[in-house]
Each structure stands twice: as structure tokens, then as C-alpha cells.
Amino acid sequence: MGDIAATVETYWATAQARDWRAFGATLADDVCYELPQTRERVVGRDGVVRFNAEQLGEWSLEVERVVADATQAVSWVRFSDEEEETQGISFFTSAPDGKIQTITDFWPRAEEPPAGREQLTERF
Amino acid sequence: MGDIAATVETYWATAQARDWRAFGATLADDVCYELPQTRERVVGRDGVVRFNAEQLGEWSLEVERVVADATQAVSWVRFSDEEEETQGISFFTSAPDGKIQTITDFWPRAEEPPAGREQLTERF
Numbered sequence: 296m297g298d299i300a301a302t303v304e305t306y307w308a309t310a311q312a313r314d315w316r317a318f319g320a321t322l323a324d325d326v327c328y329e330l331p332q333t334r335e336r337v338v339g340r341d342g343v344v345r346f347n348a349e350q351l352g353e354w355s356l357e358v359e360r361v362v363a364d365a366t367q368a369v370s371w372v373r374f375s376d377e378e379e380e381t382q383g384i385s386f387f388t389s390a391p392d393g394k395i396q397t398i399t400d401f402w403p404r405a406e407e408p409p410a411g412r413e414q415l416t417e418r419f
Numbered sequence: 420m421g422d423i424a425a426t427v428e429t430y431w432a433t434a435q436a437r438d439w440r441a442f443g444a445t446l447a448d449d450v451c452y453e454l455p456q457t458r459e460r461v462v463g464r465d466g467v468v469r470f471n472a473e474q475l476g477e478w479s480l481e482v483e484r485v486v487a488d489a490t491q492a493v494s495w496v497r498f499s500d501e502e503e504e505t506q507g508i509s510f511f512t513s514a515p516d517g518k519i520q521t522i523t524d525f526w527p528r529a530e531e532p533p534a535g536r537e538q539l540t541e542r543f
Contacts, residue, residue: 331506333532335540346539360510362493367486369493371510371523382455384508384525386484386495399495401508403527408457415470416459 299389300363303370306387306395310347311356319344323390328398343398352376365389381405423513424487427494430511430519434471435480443468447514452522467522476500489513505529 302321309318319340328337328346337346354374359382361370368387373380383402390396408416426445433442443464452461452470461470478498483506485494492511497504507526514520532540 329543330532330540332527332530334529334543335532335536336543337540342539346536349536349539360491362486362488362491362510364486364488367484369486369510382525384527386486386493401506401525401527403456403508403525406456408454408459412459412470412473415466415473416454416461419453419458419460 298393299366299368299387299395300361302389302393302395303361303363303368303385303387304358307356307358307370307372310351313348313351315344315348318347321395323392323394323396326395326398328400330400330402332402422517423490423492423511423519424485426513426517426519427485427487427492427509427511428482431480431482431494431496434475437472437475439468439472442471445519447516447518447520450519450522452524454524454526456526 306318306321309321322340322343324340325338326340326343328343337343353376355376357373359371359373361368366389370385372383372385374383381402383400386399387395388397430442430445433445446464446467448464449462450464450467452467461467477500479500481497483495483497485492490513494509496507498507505526507524510523511519512521
């Protein structure tokens with residue numbers, strides 16, 4: 296039994312370091328990466344490494360929160376470049392050996408509040 | 420010490436049932452609810468109950484996943500009405516008595532993939 300929380304910390308630390316060999320070592324051979332918002336999927340370690348290496352570009356990342364139980368984890372990560380910040384939320388499940396078996400990523404965008412609930416909220 | 424995972428299950432079950440008294444009982448008096456995408460905040464149990472009661476409308480919800488450790492939890496929930504489905508991700512922290520102290524909600528929207536990565540992914 297591995298430690299999925301520690302594996303997820305390594306996943307993000309190696310992504311930030313662009314150490315794609317160590318990043319790949321966190322992943323099961325047949326890892327499945329999904330993006331529900333765009334209905335995209337990448338299957339297999341090599342493809343997931345390549346996808347991340349090509350998409351991460353110049354972004355710097357900071358892990359805001361990791362929540363994990365014995366076999367699952369979720370991370371909330373802030374990505375920033377010189378111009379903007381975006382946030383990514385990733386659900387992970389663990390393979391029996393503690394490597395990452397599945398990743399489901401969400402990329403919520405900044406937006407304006409819907410009209411009609413100003414009286415219920417404050418802004419920050 | 421409460422059980423934040425069980426409290427989160429109750430939070431969603433009572434929201435689905437529109438049992439706002441029981442829903443409110445899952446929340447600390449000074450609960451803080453935040454929406455980073457719109458930079459909205461609601462502080463206090465009564466306000467958070469009212470916000471949920473007014474926003475949930477006709478949606479039916481189904482809990483897809485809950486991940487929790489001793490003091491934090493994350494839920495991934497599918498909301499549907501007759502026309503569409505949307506997904507909500509909520510990060511929770513626990514008060515010492517196990518009630519919910521903070522909620523941070525994300526509402527990622529369906530969108531088209533960015534151009535130029537078709538060769539890296541399949542669609543589902």
C-alpha cells in the first residue's frame with residue numbers, strides 16, 4: 296500500500312521542476328487522465344507525461360490544498376504566469392502499489408456572478 | 420472530534436431533500452462559504468442556508484465522490500435538471516465539533532478544448 300497523498304505531492308513538485316522522468320514515475324503504466332469539461336482523455340504514462348509537459352508551458356504552480364484518504368486524493372493548485380492566475384482541481388485514485396491510477400482534472404474559470412443574488416453575498 | 424466525511428454526506432442529502440433545518444445543523448454558526456470564481460462570500464449559518472435554498476432551485480444532485488481526512492473533505496457532485504447537467508466541487512474544513520467551518524465551491528463549466536492538442540487526446 297502506497298501513500299497517495301505523498302505521491303500527489305511528488306506529482307506536483309516534479310511538474311513544477313519540469314522533471315518529467317520523476318513525474319512519470321508517479322504514474323501507473325495504464326494511468327487514465329480525464330478532463331470532464333472538454334471530454335478529453337489521455338491513457339498511458341507516456342501520453343500523460345507528454346500532455347503535461349506540453350500544456351504546462353511557463354506556468355508556475357503552488358499547491359493550495361491536498362486532501363487524501365487511503366486510496367484517493369484531491370489537490371487544489373494555483374497556476375500563475377506573469378499575467379494571470381488560474382486554479383486547477385485534480386481528483387486522483389491510487390493503484391495498489393501507490394502509483395496514480397486515475398486523474399480527473401477540472402479548470403474552473405473566473406467569471407462574473409449571476410444577476411440577482413447581490414443581496415445574498417459580499418465580494419472579495 | 421466529529422466525522423467530516425459523514426457531515427458532508429448529510430450536507431448533500433439534506434440539500435437534496437430541501438430539509439434546510441437539517442442542512443443548517445451541519446454548519447458552524449460562523450461558517451464561511453466562498454466562491455473563488457466570482458469572488459463571492461457568505462458568512463454565517465443563516466446566510467449560507469438561504470443562499471443554498473435560493474440557488475438550488477429545481478436541481479437534483481448526486482454525489483459522485485467524497486474524499487476526506489480527519490479535518491477536511493472534498494466532494495464532487497453532479498447537478499441535473501431536465502435540460503442539463505453541471506458539476507460542483509466543494510472543499511470543506513471542519514470545526515472542532517465536526518460541523519462545517521468553511522466551504523469553497525468551484526463550478527467548472529463544459530467548454531471546447533483549446534486548439535492544438537488534438538493529437539494528444541481522445542474525446543469521450
